[in-house]
Amino acid sequence: MAWIPAVAIELPFANLVAQENVPTRVTELVKPIAAIATPEGDAVLDMGQNMVGRIRFSVTAPAGTEIKLTHAEVLDKDGNFYRGNIRTAKQTVVYIAKGEGTETYAPHFTFQGFRYVKVEGFPEQPGELPLDAFVGEVLHSDMEPTGAFECSDEMVNRLQRNIVWGQRGNFLDVPTDCPQxxxxxxWTGDAQVFAGTALFNYNGGAFFTKWLRDLQADQLPDGGVPFVVPNIIQGYSSAAWGDAATVIPWAVYASLGDKRLLAEQYGSMKGWVDYIRSQGEREHIWNTGFHFGDWLALDAKEGSYMGATPNHMVTAAYFALSSRIVRDTAGVLGYADDEAYYGELAERVAAAFRDEFITPNGRVAAQTQTAHILALVFDLVDTKDRARIAKDLNELIVDNDYHLTTGFVGTPYLCFALSDNGYHETAVKLLLQKTYPSWLYSVSKGATTIWEHWDGIKPDGSFWSDDMNSFNHYAYGAVGEWMYRRIAGLSPDGAKPGYKRIRIEPDFTGGRLSYARAAYESMYGKVEAGWGFKDGQAEVYATVPANASATILLRGAVIDGVAVDGIDLAGAQGILSYRQQPEGVLIEVGSGHYVFAFARPKSSYRTYSADMRLGELVQWDAAKRVLDRHAPGFSEQLGHLRNMPLGMAANGPMGSALSKEQYEAIAGELSSLRE
Known part of the structure; x- marks a missing residue:
């Protein structure tokens, strides 16, 4: 094909602006870890990491030699090169050598998403590819890394690394859904659910500011928001997707404390809420238009991508959330009339939600995990009903053998709904679950980024459908925000955003982890929070930068039993105040580094009881040994007893699987275990 001459066009300069985003750069070099000869005979490089960027290679070859690189994310179950999930994308680079000594090449103005590279035509083929001739160049918007998270479970640490790699691969000037x-x-929905996590891992201020300006530019005059920004596909205004217009500016404000973005986006934020209110005949229930709903939830009907949670329940929940965000934004910006107006609107929407989706007996009408999550996390239920709804959610998780069924809408908030309503141990069990569906299932299958589907690679090694099966899709990595905020306990205080005041409230209930720590490079300096157990004591660590303060909750502690760097609270420096609360000791501190020590609370141990379901008991080695010791073979043949408590095995209506003596011995020994 001949080159097409450039044409000069006379255009005005009025709309030209300087680059608003951080630059897109090569931020890391990745060397291949292996050269593979596949069963089908292809020569393939394994980069060891699903990455986004390009391959640079050096070659000495005769003029006219054609070298072809084809990129893919995974190998199939037989170890062959697989690119079915790439669909019609080429992901191919062709280089023709000029034959003048050693030549080095990498493509420009493009990027690929890949871990594996099939190489054809390299001069030394057939034979093993020379690894030192190739290097991967990682490309993404060069945001400043700000966050770090680590805990005692190495698979969770791998999950955190996968979340970060997923963000790097999809934050390439635009927050894409997938890079391959x-x-x-x-996609606005993906960015909306992940923004909180993204802003822990990196300083996304400039990145999101630029993209939100694009969103505002593509927003319709009636306030409708495109499905994707830049607006390529001409679809508009789905709940949870369009709410990127409100959720992301507020998340940036909470993280960085800068009012300017709120002021700049305020018209867009109001426009979106006003658009919702104008839809349909019911002012406070949005029941018109197309919505993605709880996208890719596992409770979807056969052949559908939309989960079982009613779409209009999702629309109502997000209507309430965005109305509250606009109310709070008006308050920050000093717009008192708008603050009152959108506050009243939010209250009416929440009331309409309760009328429509909460039964007179105080239960969620839709029996899905996501329905309960939205009701709890978006604060849409009466106080008197909250405990019951939280219990119902917990039961839905336990009945599903500690597995989730949530999709794009429910997953980001699932663990928050549990931790904040008395079921933190269940949330941690979900995090640590290794079988499908779970966050660690993909890790167990060798994932190095977050997948689009919980079972992108199935247990037998086969794939989810080629039509939509990305292996670098960050949305489910939104759990990272909960890991920072609830496990390590680090978050900005909403009353003084941008880490001017910090909340350090780690939760170690249940003893499933033995330590966790997180760090964040705030505008004031490094913030750190962490905890661990040592010699029967719990230790909570905190670093507060200059010109900032923090409130620290020591769960399960009593004032007289707390020491700070070996000194009691009354005599320690930097302690501004402290008081006893039902959940522990709440302390306010100024800048400095602190180590608080107190007797390890009972709630922090892993304990067992006869009320636990048998299927759960056998997951833990100590409990399973007790069962095997007193009832050999019983744990391997649970059958229908799996979802029943131990007591039912000895006192079931259809007969007893355990004798009274066995039950008493097992129950007594279990009650004495503490790990």
């Missing part, structure tokens, strides 16, 4: 197939679009 023929899509690579700035």
């Amino acid at each position: 197939r023929d899509e690579r679009l700035g």
Whole structure:
């Protein structure tokens, strides 16, 4: 094909602006870890990491030699090169050598998403590819890394690394859904659910500011928001997707404390809420239009991508959330009339939600995990009903053998709903679950980024459908925000955003982890929070930078039993105040580094009881040994007893699987275990 001459066009300069985003750069070099000869005979490089960027290679070859690189994310179950999930995307680079000594090449103005590279035509083929001739160049918007998280479970640490790699691969000037197939679009819903996690891992201020300006530019005059920004596909205004217009500016404000973005986006934020209110005949229930709903939830009907949670329940919940965000934004910006107006609107929407989706007996009408999550986390239920709804959610998780069924809408908030309503131990069990569906299932299958589907690779090694099966899709990595905020206990205080005041409230209930720590490079300096157990004591660590303060909750502690760097609270420096609360000791501190020590609370141990379900008991080695010791073989043949408590095995209506003596011996020994 001949080159097409450039044409000069006379255009005005009025709309030209300087680069608003951070630059897109090569931020890391990745060397291949292996050269593979596949069963089908292909020569393939394994980069060891699903990455986004390009391959640079050096070659000495005769003029006209054609070298072809084809990129893919995974190998199939037989170990062959697989690119079915790439759909129509080429992901191919062809280089023709000029034959003048050693030549080095990498493509420009493009990027690929890949871990594996099939190489054809390299001069030394057939034979093993020379690894030192190739290097991967990682490309993404060069945001400042700000966050770090680590805990005692190495698979969770791998999950955290996968979340970060997923963000790097999809934050390439635009927050794309995936970087490899023929899509690579700035889906608003994906960005909305992941923004909180993204802003822990990196300083996304400039990145999101630029993208939100694009969103505002693409927003319709009636306030409708595109499905994707930049607006390529001409679809508009789905709940949870369009709410990127409100959720992301507020998340940036909470993280960085800068009012300017709120002021700049305020018209867009109001426009979105006003658009919702104008839809349909019912002012406070949005029941018109197309919505993605709880996208890719596992409770979807056969052949559907939309989960079982009613779409209009999702629309109502997000209507309430965005109304509250606009109310709070008006308060920050000093717009008192708007603050009152959108506050009243939010209250009416919440009331309409309760009328429509909460039964007179105080239960959620839709029996899905996501329905309960939205009701709890978006604070849409009466106080008198909250405990019951939280219990019902916990039961839905336990009945599903500690597995989730949530999709794009429910997953980001699932663990928050549990931790904040008395079921933190269940949330941690979900995090640590290794079988499908779970966060660690993909880790167990060798994932190095977050997958689009919980079972992108199935237990037998086969794949989810080629039509939509990205292996670099960050949305489910939104759990990272909960890991920072609830496990390590680090978060900005909403009353003084941007880490001017910090909340350090780690939760170690249940003893499933033995330590966790997180750090964040705030505008004031490094903030750190962490905890661990040592010699029967719990230790909580905190670093507060200059010109900042923090409130620290020591769960399960009593004032007289707390020491700070070996000194009691009354005599320690930097302690501004402290008081006893039902959940522990609440302390306010100024800048400095602190180590608080107190007797390890009973709630921090892993304990067992006869009320626990048998299927759960056998997951833990200590409990299973007790069962095997007193009832050999019983734990391997649970059958229908799996979801029943131990007591039912000895006192079931259809007969007893355990004798009274066995039950008493097992129950007594279990009650004495503490780990």
